[in-house]
Amino acid sequence: MNGGDLSNGNGGGFNINPSTNVLATLNADDIESVTILKDAAATSIYGSRGGNGVIIITTKSGKNGKTQFNFSAEYGSNNVILPPPAGRPLQANDWFTLLKEGLVNANASQTTINNTLASYGYGNGVDIHWFDLVTRTGVQNQYNLSASGGDGKTKYFISGGYFKQQGTTIGTDLTRYSGNIKVSHAATDRLTFTTKVTVGDVVQNSALASSGISGGGGYFGNPGYVALVLRPTQNPFNPDGTLNISNNNLGFPAHYNPLYIAANDKRWLKALTILGSENIEYKIWKSLKFTSNLGLQYNGNEEYQFNNQFHGDGSGTAGYALSIYTRNFLWNWYNQFDYHFDINRNKKFSADVKVGYEATRNAYLQQQGSAQSFPPKLDLYSSQNAATSTLGIQISSDYAFTGAYSNANITYDDRFSLYGSFRRDGSSRFGSSNPYGNFYSVGFAWNVMNENFMKRIELINNLKLRASYGTNGNAEIGNYQWRPSYGFGYNYNGVAGGTFNNIGNINLTWEKNKQFDVGFDLGLLKNRINVIADYYVRKTDGSLLSQQISRTTGFTGVISNLGGLENKGIELTISVTPIQTRDFSWQINFNYARNKNYVSNLPTGDQYNPQSSAFLMRVGQPFYSFYTRAWAGVDPNSGSPLWYTDSTKSTTTTSFASAKLFLVGKSASPTDFGGLGNVFNYKNFTLGIDFYYNYGNYIIDNYARFFTDGSFPTRGKYAFMMNRWQKKGDVTNVPKYVYGDATNGATGSDRIIYKGDYIRLRNVQVGYRLTNKTVLTKLHLSALAFYVRGSNLWTKIYDNNLTSDPEQGVQGFNNQSVAPSKSVTVGLNVTF
């Protein structure tokens, strides 16, 4: 960001609110541009941190001229996107139908059935729509004011912003204050100083979110989870209107009353991020420039969690509070020479050469404290009121990188350009024998359009060919993983204890990506049609993964440069302007990406994917290939679940234990994705419509067993359970509903793996820009614009059995994470 690194990982990560990251403290309104670099020639210069592509965020700068003010305001509302119909909770009538049927199928006596139904309030009319109770329409507003200007020597940009958003879940909100200053001053013709400071302060409340240090989706406040796990027969209110925290079947014996938790638990994050950079540019000669840039990042995060004394996780300890303070400080310093060499002194043949050196160091510190036994006052949730402290530790962790880099770009006659780079990086994360890695790239571009022979072809107005090959590195592993270590903290009987806790690998070194790209840019019919097409092959060697080893060693794995991965595919962007008149234009932007991902080399043989045993790594198969049993439906005669015995899928079994696990041919990675946008301009009006689509991936419902079939009969159930087998001859995919079911029907097979294909209407925006000079002058304004925007208003899924929103992260795990929301926003932008 602004030439410096932005630490995101463990350094700036949050603990109690893991859904947030450091980017939340940035104000999008202060950002001038976001550029994504993917091909090898562009990313190789970023060396270590460029392994997975580079995102360049540039904040706004001042421009010469009279001071300009810009004010923008936005107001909007958000609503939760309900899960697809199959995954919505059953209401009371249906839920009782299943309960009764389940008991009958479990051969319960009539007395047992009657008693059980009665204990859940059968016939008392309670039917709670939990989704409605735990979600709401969240209001959001945002105001930003900025001023920018310059007098030739000094340019500046300052801004301040306020953003407040209510979450779609009750009890959640986020407030952000942000400020940004960027001043550059040309001390002499040769020397320029630039100072940038960005400050963001975020306060996020989320009493109903995941719980504890580790977090996770299955906790009590998650609206999707709560709406499913609670029975529609549990009444959150007592007859007198107070919140019900009773312990009987009609109350909340197991999962808590979310309304009470939202009202009385606390969970907040207060994050302060300061990003600063000091930059000096000195022109030694006209063609030689020296730049020194010091980037600083400070994060101070205060997190606090309070579980109340009376109901919920804190009731056993008379209240519980966890307080975490995290401080992360990163500095990055680079010094660089830029040399421009006009080879023939005719500006036709020139070379730009850059050499530099950079060093980065990150220091992380965290203090954790917890306390319990609170006074019986719900408003005294600060842990200074608690009787007993149970945790007080400080955790530290550091990393460092160095890099020496160079690149050269030679252009000839605006027709040919040749690019080359080399850099050598070192990291504290690699073994003492191999901390350094060398990375290079070469690229070639031919601007065919500037050739004489092209001048005669009127159809084509732009044609550029390019190819590049390069390597870059990845160091995204824990800070000290390479060190064989004897660690402490394994204490016993109040005395310190140590164990051999990390095998380490002193030969551990950089994971290397070798990427080849070839592509072209083509413009036709005066740019009415533009095509950008690329083909890439990206081979990853020495992937930083834990090599799984026999558990009899006392370890599950050893960090290694293990095996290889390969990604190859195409990216295509087509922009067409079918209509272009003075008053009206229509532009279509279509982009499409196809990616094939697979494990190309695994010398130690098949192993579980170290990220999750839901996947098995095997040469030739995608990295995230689901490894499970194959579901074979339901036996129409008995209603029993069926599985295929093995990968031949030739025989079925009713015994879960007899079904073998194998690669079921489903991967969590999409094969195709992209977007389709339409922009209509009519006079001062703009209409934009953007779709996003994604195809070829699968999603696993990790919580299915709780809401599917009868193994957890006292929990809420998915709507699709009404399709269960009921009598001989029924053909369905949902087995017989048996109270206390032991068949493992809803776990460990591809029955709970769904197609993740979808199309989503990301954005619809209508804008109006006032251009009438006389009106603007009357209003003393230089520009005025309004817009109305709707986000995520429509979604189409292609698997009717899908129980969750299709957007579920790279591993395709439906872990009952907070559902996305749709929003409608109106905004105003004024410049004066």
Next chain:
Amino acid sequence: MKKYIINYQFSKLGLLFGILLFASCQKSFLDLKPYNASVLSDAIKSEADLNAAVNGLYASLRATDFYGRTFAVKGDLMADHAFLSSQNSGRYTGFNLYNMVVTDGYASNIWFNAYQAIKNANLIINSGLAITNDNISQLFSEAYAIRGMVYFDLCRNYALPYAKDPNGPGVPIVLSFNQNAKPARSSIKDVYAQAISDLNKAYSLAKFNQGTTMTFQSTGQSRTVNSSFCSKYAISGLLAKVYQHMGDWANAKNAALDVVNNGGFSLVPSTGLVNYWKGTTPRTDRVETMFEVTSDANNSVSDGTLANLYVPKPIGSYGDILATQDFYNSHSLTDVRRQLYNPSTRSGQLGIAYYITKYPIDPINYDDVKIVRYAEVLLILSEAYYNLNDPINALKYLNMVAMQRDPVFSGYTSTGPQILEDILTERGKELAWEGYRFWDFYRLQRSFVKPQAQDASNAIIQSITVTPTTLNIIFPIPKDEILVNPNITQNNGY
């Protein structure tokens, strides 16, 4: 002039940059050391280091899916006195339903946790530190004792009973660290031999009984040998248990008698039993507890304890596992152990819920898990005498326990095979919820009816008959081990 000054200052800055640049080029810039670990080769160099390593070994026993909770849960929930409430948190459903498969998480975690403990013990045993005083000898003794105990527990969890076929596949024996090892399973006989050899070695090195104090000359610190350490006679108690599982009754008798004659332990008086179970402090008085895995305010498995599982809200957490009414009623009204239950109601559960309140909810100090208890040693001794055709002594030690727990009871007077049945009944009550009942069926290769659910009148409405050939009688070798270890064989049926 101005230009000159700037250039001059700039060159100074440049020099400074150059120096810093050079400084950060140094390899030491990248040599960052962790704040919580030291170099492996320096791990055990002294008596004090050895003490820290032994603490680390004990700490590894505390894991929830090991001695911390799951071992004890398995021994009861998979047997005939307990079932999982129909309203449960989703834990241990495979134990209740007997439907565990190769990917079972408990089987995988226990396997890994056990070999982690063995790895820790091996590092100590192979440290090469010379035994130059009694403290070092004692600490080595404890490492051997723990390794022997873990091998025994591993073998009975993953292999069929010794009595069935001692030559059948046991578990891999790993005595030193090799990250590339892919060991095959040793025979059951060899694993038991390893356990006994370790325990005998431990006994020969043991220098301290519970209640004594070790003082480290090098640091001046002392170590009170309390019940959280496996001291001399706890090793005999473990040996007695291993021999009991082998049906080697002569050796079982000798080991148990060593405790009785030389250990100086006593049973907790009946009036003190309830408070005994409430206590969370390690003992030094040789009353009842011979060895337990302890937790404290800063070192615990948090809510992954037995207490949190057995005791329901609002005091505890889950209250998932309930005793059957028949079992509760088998305690006479004067049996103090009856007070370790709380007959109550549970939402989502028909009938009376017999909650188990043996373990204290103490969210600060947590409960400690008993591994060797004097009452158990007496009951092993009784069973050994029974099998050695000495019914008088069998009844003597059986009644020593039974009459202490029920002050009104006049003692068992049975004869012949009924003595064994009485011993098993008494073991069932005395060692309930400590994870013993299942193993009595296992080692004697008996069939039993495992309850799974009860109705409103507390009748068992769902159950399974478990025989010595029921699949889940032993765990599967975990799938994650099978995948990386081509030399290991899976248990039949999985």
